[in-house]
Amino acid sequence: MISTKMKPLVENNSVIREMFEEGKRLAAIYGSENVYDFSLGNPNVPAPEAVKESILEILEKEESTFVHGYMSNAGYEDVRETIADSLNVRFGTSFGVNNILMTVGAASGLNVILKTILEPEDEVITFAPYFVEYGNYVHNYDGKLVVIPPNTVDFQPNLEELAKKITAKTKAVLINTPNNPTGVVYSGETLKQMAEILRQKEKEFQRDIVLISDEPYRELAYDGVEVPYVTQYYENTVICYSYSKSLSLPGERIGYLVIPDECKDSKEVFTAATIANRVLGSVNAPSLMQRVIKRCIEKGATVNLAAYDRNRNLLYEGLKACGFFCVRPEGAFYLFMKSPIADEKEFCNQAAKHRLLLVSGSSFACPGYVRIAYCVSYEQIERSMTAFQSLAKEYGLMGG
Amino acid sequence: MISTKMKPLVENNSVIREMFEEGKRLAAIYGSENVYDFSLGNPNVPAPEAVKESILEILEKEESTFVHGYMSNAGYEDVRETIADSLNVRFGTSFGVNNILMTVGAASGLNVILKTILEPEDEVITFAPYFVEYGNYVHNYDGKLVVIPPNTVDFQPNLEELAKKITAKTKAVLINTPNNPTGVVYSGETLKQMAEILRQKEKEFQRDIVLISDEPYRELAYDGVEVPYVTQYYENTVICYSYSKSLSLPGERIGYLVIPDECKDSKEVFTAATIANRVLGSVNAPSLMQRVIKRCIEKGATVNLAAYDRNRNLLYEGLKACGFFCVRPEGAFYLFMKSPIADEKEFCNQAAKHRLLLVSGSSFACPGYVRIAYCVSYEQIERSMTAFQSLAKEYGLMGG
Numbered sequence: 001m002i003s004t005k006m007k008p009l010v011e012n013n014s015v016i017r018e019m020f021e022e023g024k025r026l027a028a029i030y031g032s033e034n035v036y037d038f039s040l041g042n043p044n045v046p047a048p049e050a051v052k053e054s055i056l057e058i059l060e061k062e063e064s065t066f067v068h069g070y071m072s073n074a075g076y077e078d079v080r081e082t083i084a085d086s087l088n089v090r091f092g093t094s095f096g097v098n099n100i101l102m103t104v105g106a107a108s109g110l111n112v113i114l115k116t117i118l119e120p121e122d123e124v125i126t127f128a129p130y131f132v133e134y135g136n137y138v139h140n141y142d143g144k145l146v147v148i149p150p151n152t153v154d155f156q157p158n159l160e161e162l163a164k165k166i167t168a169k170t171k172a173v174l175i176n177t178p179n180n181p182t183g184v185v186y187s188g189e190t191l192k193q194m195a196e197i198l199r200q201k202e203k204e205f206q207r208d209i210v211l212i213s214d215e216p217y218r219e220l221a222y223d224g225v226e227v228p229y230v231t232q233y234y235e236n237t238v239i240c241y242s243y244s245k246s247l248s249l250p251g252e253r254i255g256y257l258v259i260p261d262e263c264k265d266s267k268e269v270f271t272a273a274t275i276a277n278r279v280l281g282s283v284n285a286p287s288l289m290q291r292v293i294k295r296c297i298e299k300g301a302t303v304n305l306a307a308y309d310r311n312r313n314l315l316y317e318g319l320k321a322c323g324f325f326c327v328r329p330e331g332a333f334y335l336f337m338k339s340p341i342a343d344e345k346e347f348c349n350q351a352a353k354h355r356l357l358l359v360s361g362s363s364f365a366c367p368g369y370v371r372i373a374y375c376v377s378y379e380q381i382e383r384s385m386t387a388f389q390s391l392a393k394e395y396g397l398m399g400g
Numbered sequence: 401m402i403s404t405k406m407k408p409l410v411e412n413n414s415v416i417r418e419m420f421e422e423g424k425r426l427a428a429i430y431g432s433e434n435v436y437d438f439s440l441g442n443p444n445v446p447a448p449e450a451v452k453e454s455i456l457e458i459l460e461k462e463e464s465t466f467v468h469g470y471m472s473n474a475g476y477e478d479v480r481e482t483i484a485d486s487l488n489v490r491f492g493t494s495f496g497v498n499n500i501l502m503t504v505g506a507a508s509g510l511n512v513i514l515k516t517i518l519e520p521e522d523e524v525i526t527f528a529p530y531f532v533e534y535g536n537y538v539h540n541y542d543g544k545l546v547v548i549p550p551n552t553v554d555f556q557p558n559l560e561e562l563a564k565k566i567t568a569k570t571k572a573v574l575i576n577t578p579n580n581p582t583g584v585v586y587s588g589e590t591l592k593q594m595a596e597i598l599r600q601k602e603k604e605f606q607r608d609i610v611l612i613s614d615e616p617y618r619e620l621a622y623d624g625v626e627v628p629y630v631t632q633y634y635e636n637t638v639i640c641y642s643y644s645k646s647l648s649l650p651g652e653r654i655g656y657l658v659i660p661d662e663c664k665d666s667k668e669v670f671t672a673a674t675i676a677n678r679v680l681g682s683v684n685a686p687s688l689m690q691r692v693i694k695r696c697i698e699k700g701a702t703v704n705l706a707a708y709d710r711n712r713n714l715l716y717e718g719l720k721a722c723g724f725f726c727v728r729p730e731g732a733f734y735l736f737m738k739s740p741i742a743d744e745k746e747f748c749n750q751a752a753k754h755r756l757l758l759v760s761g762s763s764f765a766c767p768g769y770v771r772i773a774y775c776v777s778y779e780q781i782e783r784s785m786t787a788f789q790s791l792a793k794e795y796g797l798m799g800g
Contacts, residue, residue, distance in 0.1 A: 046464035064446035108681030251687025279536040281508030287651025
């Protein structure tokens with residue numbers, strides 16, 4: 001019954017999601033406190049109180065038919081205006097209502113922009129390690145995902161390889177900073193160099209190349225590290241944003257696209273993306289949550305970043321003490337750890353015996369590493385440390 | 401910049417949506433009370449009080465990380481169970497958790513099932529007049545929409561034509577009952593005959609044919625008319641449901657697919673559809689609204705159907721008195737009226753001069769008719785009557 005295109009997806013159903021289900025299964029057997037599930041980017045830090053406050057205010061003050069009704073497919077204008085203003089204040093941009101398109105989270109935003117611009121066989125370049133769904137999103141529109149191998153020294157994007165991989169078929173470059181799974185943040189200098197390469201290649205191939213920046217982790221950066229705003233570096237940029245992490249609302253599916261005026265054919269792209277948002281079936285981003293976002297911006301709401309930061313430090317120091325190796329993450333809530341053996345899937349299986357659920361780097365096109373999502377309770381990390389220690393001992397990383 | 405596939409969509413941007421924008425423009429000039437906007441299916445009847453009550457209860461009693469967090473891509477299990485149980489009680493079905501997949505409204509549900517089953521060049525048959533987006537949804541997956549011409553006698557589906565139009569390429573038949581734009585409800589006898597044709601053609605072509613039933617208007621039926629449950633008539637049925645109309649939540653994007661056990665390869669189809677829901681970018685249906693649906697079902701919440709019924713009667717009788725001709729709708733909140741001139745677009749333009757916003761039947765592949773959405777205030781219908789009378793006089797339908 002199912003289509004040829006869906007068959008491989010059913011066969012290789014998301015490893016991460018399987019772990020999510022496996023975690024639920026183990027928790028039912030051993031009790032959730034005895035399962036150290038580090039597999040999914042499902043925030044443990046609750047949404048800020050402003051979300052609840054906003055909902056209560058909206059239900060009290062705004063009309064039901066307005067709050068739950070249809071609006072323009074691009075979203076409520078006042079919401080989009082508030083977002084644009086907020087970005088302008090923070091990043092020195094000059095966006096208006098017609099640069100902001102509300103979407104069903106960043107995953108939907110990525111689908112919308114890819115549907116808008118991709119021809120069959122068009123190439124989209126991304127840097128390993130990368131979020132495995134990118135391949136599926138690009139394939140939805142018969143594009144081809146071209147993967148630049150990981151730079152395992154510091155996990156910064158390999159720009160020399162980027163320059164080599166761009167061809168006459170390249171339609172877009174897809175980046176993710178702060179990065180899932182490495183926690184790395186791209187610097188202004190990196191983005192400047194990347195932009196130069198893209199401009200040069202646009203001239204060489206006489207073709208527009210869109211830089212798509214997937215930014216659900218923008219607000220999750222530590223130690224005061226700056227996360228530069230990509231539209232300030234390259235004209236043909238489209239931003240995919242989500243409130244899944246910045247307001248701990250991943251289940252609500254609320255985010256937006258930024259299509260700046262500087263983007264080639266900006267107005268037409270915005271219109272086409274609005275139509276793509278509609279015909280792909282979203283129609284519009286969920287209405288109540290759009291209204292919540294407006295109030296949360298006005299209230300200056302943020303998640304409790306300090307909680308993630310504490311988790312990050314506890315986990316990083318703990319793993320280092322075990323003898324594991326990992327790059328200290330600057331952003332997001334993932335730690336990308338080197339597997340003590342080349343076959344990191346085997347290492348994950350071994351970890352699971354200690355009820356440690358980690359995701360293999362192969363899921364991100366980066367074998368030899370594992371992803372540890374630390375958007376969990378501080379207590380889970382504390383409790384998991386003896387399990388990590390036992391695991392380390394099995395691999396001779398610390399004295400037994 | 402935009403893809404070849406998107407270009408015609410940009411050029412023929414939704415007429416209905418344009419009218420929505422036009423309505424807002426006219427309202428700003430003349431005042432909203434002097435614009436009779438009958439163009440969009442945006443419910444005027446507010447969501448039942450149970451929606452607000454449910455949200456307040458959820459925010460009070462359920463954990464933020466649970467309410468706004470990720471769940472299985474198919475949706476919360478307890479929500480799906482409540483829906484299955486409710487359907488079973490009402491329609492004598494025997495659905496379980498694994499037959500219900502929560503979606504971002506019915507539009508997304510349709511995209512999900514079409515992505516799941518369609519091969520390029522596969523044909524999907526539908527009956528005119530039909531919702532224009534069906535064509536876009538089918539084209540998203542490179543399928544071909546085959547349209548059966550309207551039966552303008554009573555707007556029941558033309559089953560003789562259906563039998564003729566099914567070929568070896570037919571993968572699905574897409575129906576919509578209660579119908580947008582006609583308000584017609586398919587009877588049990590109609591569905592029985594349709595099922596017989598499909599079974600016979602499945603044998604003839606040795607191929608499964610899925611009957612996709614798009615049912616956002618299921619709960620909107622008047623005069624006690626029965627809306628039969630399609631899975632009871634044909635095995636390979638998939639239901640696309642939405643709460644947009646039944647709970648007046650169109651902006652919230654909440655609905656579900658039913659994939660019954662009787663459907664061929666049911667488990668695999670369900671898994672593939674769950675993956676399609678994820679990779680198309682929805683990831684999952686909005687979480688808070690899923691939880692609201694559960695409580696609303698438990699509370700037995702419904703919209704104020706009597707309000708639509710009053711509108712229906714006022715409008716139908718009023719138009720009849722003007723000398724216009726239309727089939728009396730049994731369901732949904734649309735009235736499909738015959739244009740007094742063959743060129744109904746010209747008639748719509750003329751109507752707009754009286755600030756009556758109607759949608760041309762050509763938008764539904766049924767020229768010569770116009771759609772009037774009566775999900776508006778009773779007062780709007782009352783006030784609009786003098787405009788309809790003036791319009792009727794212009795066409796010599798009533799004495800001037």
